[in-house]
Amino acid sequence: MRLYLKVHLVLLALNCGVLSYGPRQRAQKTGDILLGGLFPIHFRVASNDQDLAAKPESTECVRYNFRGFRWLQAMIFAIEEINNSSTLLPNITLGYSIFDTCNTVSKALEASLSFVAQNKIDSLNLDGFCNCTGNIPSTIAVVGASGSAVSTAVADLVGLFYIPQISYASSSRLLSNKNQYKSFMRTIPTDEYQAIAMAAIIDHFQWNWVIAIASDDEYGRPGIEKFENEMLERDICIDLNVLISQYLEEAEIIRIADQIQNSTAKVIVVFASGPDVEPLVKEMVRRNITDRVWLASEAWALSSLVAKPEYLDVMGGTIGFALQAGQIPGFKKFLQQVHPKKSLHNEFVREFWEETFNCYLVDSVRKEDSENGSAGFRPLCTGEEDITSVETPYLDYTHLRISYNVYVAVYAIAEALQDILTCTPGRGLFANGSCADIRKVEAWQVLKQLRHLKFQNSLGERVRFDESSELAANYTIMNWHRSPADGSVVFREVGYYSVSGKKGAKLSIDKTKILWNGYLTEVPFSNCSEECEPGTRKGIIEGKPTCCFECTECSDGEYSEHKDASPSRNTIEEVRSSTAAHAFKAAAKATLRQSSAFRKRSSSVCGSSASSPSSSFCMKTNENEAATPTGQRRSQRPRHKLLAGISQSWLRKQYNSVYKSELYHRLEISFVYQTPQLDL
Incomplete structure (x- = not known):
């Protein structure tokens, strides 16, 4: 498979049209050194199949992701901040080429091909053979992607050419395998810690009978597997184990909901992404199943797809994990200044404006709008709309988590380039202590420098990308409440889970702050059997797990x-x-x-x-x-x-x-x- 990809890309590199390859919509700006970016600006691709009556076009993406657009903006903000710095990479301009993954492997690979193709031309010195014109720099590093399944596919591709990839949100423990994913790094802790933290919470509330649900991908499967192992060590039983996906048929969603409804377990642990868990939540809401406790992994704990006021009768009281928040000075003002006329290098801004104000800009009617006539129901945008007058996840900058991870990833690349720029001959990382030439730097040289990089982010955390390093796991534990003022979803901090190398893991929960579904304060019961009173003992029930037993009186x-x-x-x-x-x-x-x-x-x-x-x-x-x-x-x-x-x-x-x-x-x-x- 890898050999086939390699041969295919060599052929692709010979094509002079390589620079225009990839999705049409992108954010792009030239510079001395080019960074690539992959962000989920949409939640999914359109499901319609092309009949191949004409030359197939790139698949359209649907359902705009405002948070994904904010993450993209964080990358652009960091690059502009670095370009304006007089101390970090002086006289060096960073450029960018950023694509929408649509939260889908196929779209991410389509974009990634444009990253690797120009690198292949440069490494083979084939300019004379293909008669290419223009001096477009190679992509020396990629920031992204979001989902672990998407990042895994991208890592397989860009790793072939030793292009460093720094993900801001892919936490699958499978990606810790440095032998398989040689150029992959991340600014998010591995979800192995999160699985342990989930088990610790189950133990904390003395539950022993739960349902385990996971995305059927590289994020969900390894995460729930680690969780199950932790349950086994704690003698806690799982009644039902289910894999889900946003692409499941409705009949399958109904079947899974039936199983959950018939289960006596009241706690539902979900290791999944927002798009994957949304169809199941909709079905649970339709059935009005309100007697369950949901335990959410960080991938959906704050998701706007699920954390909706209309879902709170079912989802209220959810306990979820959130990454530690960071601060980005000046980012709030940058977000508020977005405008179609000002953001000429960012083609995603036009669609953002239309989705935010439910209007359309001249000459920007998209194909799907023209086909279903939806553009006719939207007024024309005036350009005078005020972004600060609307409520949107895009402007939710009070707790920057993933956005902060993006910011740190860009600065990590800049710090590695700074080390190359200031390298002293004889003390470099390359042959005989030599240094790389910053004006002709290649991706593999940046990867080498990143592996030796050590710096502190603004939270005081040490960031390093050597073969054995993983970021410290620090999670905030959130509880879903309904706002008494307007009925919106409020995420209240009720505890934390932290892992320190010296002190070990620590779980802290303030039970007095937790509101369970139905505004209850008493911890819900989720055990297979009632506890046996003194004078009785546990009796085994044949065919049932050890958490299920009957109480029998003590014999003489x-x-x-x-x-x-x-x-x-x-x-x-x-x-x-x-x-x-x-x-x-x-x-x-x-x-x-x-x-x-x-x-x-x-x-x-x-x-x-x-x-x-x-x-x-x-x-x-x-x-x-x-x-x-x-x-x-x-x-x-x-x-x-x-x-x-x-x-x-x-x-x-x-x-x-x-x-x-x-x-x-x-x-x-x-x-x-x-x-x-x-x-x-």
Whole structure:
């Protein structure tokens, strides 16, 4: 497969039309050094299949993504900021070529071909053969993509040519494999930490019966697999495991919703992207299933596709993960200054303007609008519209998370280029300590420099891209509330999860801030079985997981002094605890203080622990024996069975100091495994 791609790209590079290859719509500006960008400006591609009656065109994208456009703007803002700097890359101008992935692998690859093709021409020195004109620089690094599935495909392609790729939102742990993805880096922590954090939250609320749902891609599958392993280690059970996608047929969505509705598990863990989880949420809302708790991965925890006021009756109380927010000084003003007449290098601005104000600009009616007539229902844009007068996710800059990751990615590339610019011959990273020429720098040289880069971002985090590095995992835990003012969705911070190399992982949750669905404050119940009360024990239900059990009364000779006691061998272990030892001692002492003669066979002696009055147990009496006054010795000790399976040395250690003179000499241990029993 890789060999085929390589041959195909060599042929593509011979084509002088390579510079115009790729999607028509793009943001592009020339410079001394060119950076590529991949962003989800739309959520998906149109589903209509081309019949090939004419030459096929690039697939249209649908459903505008305002946050994706903000991420693109963050890249342009960072580049312009660097170009205006007198200390970082002075006299060097960065250019950019940015494409829309439409959150789809095919569109991302279509765009990525334009990155690698010019690099191939430069590396093979074929200008004389193809008679190309113009001096267009190679793309020396790519910022993107967003989804892990998209980034994985792009990494396979650009990695062939050692073009560094820095993703701002792809967290799949599969991408940590440096042997497979040689040129891939990221400014987001791997979701391996997030899976552990999800399991920690389940444990924190003492749930043991959950539903696990994941995107059927490189993000969801590895993430939920790690989560399942964490559940196994914590003895927590998963009732239902489902893979979803935005491209599932309606019948399949209905089938999955049926399974969820019929499940007794009330907690739904979803490791998926917003577009993938949206169809399922719509079906749950249609059915008005309100008795569930949703636990959201960061890919959809703040998604505008799902966090809608009309969904809150079902989705209210959702607990989700959010990346640590950063600050970008001056970015707010930059976002507010966007305008079709001012942003001549950014073709995405025109569509953004039309979608924001529900109007259309002259000569910008798109193909899909003309075909369905939607343009006729929109007024003409005046150009005087005020971007600050509307509410849009584009202007949600109070908590910059992904936008900040984009900003850091661009600065990482600039810092690597700065190291090349200021390199001292003899101390460089290349052969014999040589330095790369900043005016003729190639992608592989930038990749080498990035692997040795170490710098601090504005949050104080150390950013490095060596083979063993991963960013520290710091998540904010959010709770979905309904605003009492206007009914909108409010994301309230209720805790955090952080991982430090020295201190380990820490989960902190303020339960008093959490509102569960229906404005409830009591933690919902999501366990397969009710806990067993003292005096009963867990009984296995054949064909069910260990989290599902029935409570049965203790048999003669058994006791349980706390809730959820386990049968057989576990009961012995419970007796080893100090409270169980006290309970036994109290019972033994009470027995010895009975009448001057032992009771006859089948009579029973019951007692309770002074240290734990709620715990109770019964001890069976044995053969009819001669009366012996308490405190007197007998020449022949009677045989007794006491807590079979417990060693005599352990018994001596526990009881000898207190009851040696009165109790120990009256006991004899039978080392046959059975439930604890005392025969008198």
